[in-house]
Amino acid sequence: MRSSWLHRRDRRGVWFVAPFLLGFLLFMVVPLGYAVYTSLYTYKIIGGTSFTGASNYTQTLESWTFWSGVVRVVVFGAIQIPVMLAIAFFFACVFDLGVAKYGTFFRTVFFIPFAVPAVVGAVMWSFLLEPQFGPFTRLANALGFANTDFFGPTLLLPVIIVIVIWEWTGYNMMILYTALKSVPRDMVEAAIIDGAPLWRIILRIKLPMVRPAIVMLIFLNTVGALQLFTEPQILESFQQGAVSLNYTPSYYIWNTAIAADQTNLAAAMAVILAVIIVGVSAVSLLARGGGSRRATAKGASLSRAVNRDFSRGGRPPVPRCGPAARATRKADPMARTDVASGPRPRSCPPAIPVHTRRRELA
Amino acid sequence: MNAAGTRTGRRRSAFALSGIAALAAVTGLAACTSGSGASSSAPAAAGSPGASASASPSASVTVEAGANCSGSSAVKITFWAWVPGLGRAVTAFNQTHPGICVTQEDVGAGDPEYVAITNALKAGSGAPDVAEVEYDELPSFIITKSVDNLVPYGANAYKSDFVPWAWSEVSQGPAVYAIPGDAGPMAFYYNSALLAKYHITPPATWAQFAADAATLHSDDPSAYLTNFAAVDLQWIMSLMAQDNAWPFTYTGGSTVTINWTGAKQMAFAQYWQNMLSAHELNSTTDVSSAAFADMDKGIDASWLSSAWGPSYFLPDAKSSLGDWRATALPQWTAGGDVAANWGGSAYPVFAKSQHPQQAAEFAEWLNATTASWNITKTAPSLLFPTYVPLLNDPAYKDLNNPLSGTSDPNVAFTGAASNISADEWPPFMTEALNEASTVFAGVSNGTQTLQKAFTSFQSVLVSYAKAQGFTVNT
16 A cells, blocks of 8 residues: 555645645746746847856856945945844834833834835935935035035935935834833843843843844845845936946846846846845844844843842842742742742742832833 | 926936826825826826836826727727827827727836837737837837838838938838837027126037136036036937937947947037036036026026927926027037937837738828827927928917027927938937946036046947847947
8 A cells, every 4th residue: 555645634734835835836936937047048139039058147247237236235234234223222122111101102103114115215205305405405505514415426325224224213123122022021120120220131131132033133134235226216216327227236137127128137137136135044044043042041141140240249139039039040040049949938028010110110 | 297208308307207206196196197097198297207107007098099989890009108198189090080999008108118018029919009119219129120111001102291310210221110200309498688697699609608608607606508417318419419429320230330439429528528527517417307497597597408398397487487598509510500309209010010001000190190290289299290291381480489489489490300310329229328327427426527438338338239249330
């Protein structure tokens, strides 16, 4: 009797993944395969289409025009991503701490730029920065920066960075905010009871705990930076010649495919860009795996670190009661405490409601 | 909103205004446009640039077919064009041609339309029977055998109806690949009040023009004689044509001559660069609200533009309205009469058409009958004819618009329309226009000379043409 290659139970599972697999095949695998296939041919106005093997790839790899765009988006990402994540983390912390009034309202306000389509956002910014009438241009002139041209070669990249930060900070903030919400509350409470200052709680407890989220955001934003397209394209439509053809790899691929009608070459460029992105993703995922392991380890040693800082004056203030003690026990079972692990000593006072302490903190 | 990108050779500037259209569309300011766009051709002007900005061809405007189109026996012809108000002529054609039913669609002005056509041709279906194609773009469709030779359909009968240069723009050897449509003869538009203030008379020669530019700028450092839009390739090429410095030779086939670095071309570049280096010229993107504001505020005292130019400037002309006049372009040789053309479209029949006979009949009627021109010469189309009977019509010569001055009627252009030499466009102008915006950008912001830009443009185009299999002469 031939043994079936799938157990009965697994065959049922196939039906569950079939819709996804079908979409994945149709919209990912087939187009990818077609792009690779296309990239192996070359169309010439004189002579038509012929098989040219890797020549589109060698042409791209040797093309400084292509690589200068890649370098530009790397520079873009190296500046934009850290700045944006710093801002996003700051505001996520503010909202997480509950120190701001109307937190929900302002979270929504911060999120709005992300809800605005990128094209509209870019058009809006273009109007604001427009060299002739833009209010920001006029402001710059009024402040003594004569002849400020936000679309000029020196300011163009900073302008795009600002636009992208504006668009994406809210989104990143929401993810970090959610991650912060999942930081075990008792750990923070422990630190509060120990009298740790706010900045230390944020930098030594919260930041390490949301590290996996940050690594994921760095990865997502890096991929986004490598694919930068909309903002340069819209800015170019406002100021002809402001954005060079090869400003970003995606923009160059688009120009090569549409304006220059060299779809084969564009396909090769797209494959190379995809390989770069996959490479970045792989590195990020490896970093993320390592990162989360490290984060866990770090989280475990947190209370130790906090305690250590307070131990300078003398006896380590080992928490005996309350959530701090629980946290210490849970997070760091190896920590030496005077309290034996096990049930809470009967002498402990009842736990203070969290919100009370939150107010004290604020 | 301005009729961006219509009837001109200017697809890039269509984009320049398109952002505004896009925002208006998105923010609902143009709600009326999108609401009524489905049934009338008039909003095409606002609708199509918006479509080009979002790179979506879906915002097409379909003209209601004529009354006779309900008959199923009529041959169906699909017609793509972006000129506003052209649907009026389509309706008139349908009413007088019961056997043919033409449907007009607007898939975008210039580039977006060409991309849509190219894609449809590749896909094998969905291409129009007839389309509006700018003169410079026509060779790209001829070389790929995408358009029909119209001689078998009686095109030669109309040859004498058109100015010779326009006819040669649509011909290769004995073959005729399109029926010429409108043109954009160039003129020297000037603010008469401003020139009078600086004691300048409209320059008759380019030497005088350069001297005037220096005079005006030294008298008022905040003002310029004119604006030099370096990234506007078609504009520069029109001026080069007038200087007999045309950088291409192409008469069909696989051999093309590219010459941006010859003595004539370099002398042309040198002429303008001298003024640019002395900061005697403004450097704003042409046909943009910024440029129009400079003209209206008296920062630019003149405008080297085309017969279609005023229809763009008019909505922005406020304080200077009434001061503008039009006269012939300055000449390289004193006493000369050399004109230049900037823009204009022709109407080819696509080879995939199932009904080339009827499609050709429509293209011929649209461009070579007084009945059609009586519609298309009026607003909102305002096409400038290559059709000789209309050019010779005294009533048309006397036609005025507020920006060419009441004392200088259309005659400046009707004269110019016949003194134009035919331009030989290479069959890769889309790529050339595409590259130009990057190559010439440095000239606008002063980081590069026009000569340097010409030199790098030469190498860019030569390597592209070679990669495309052409035999390239330089």
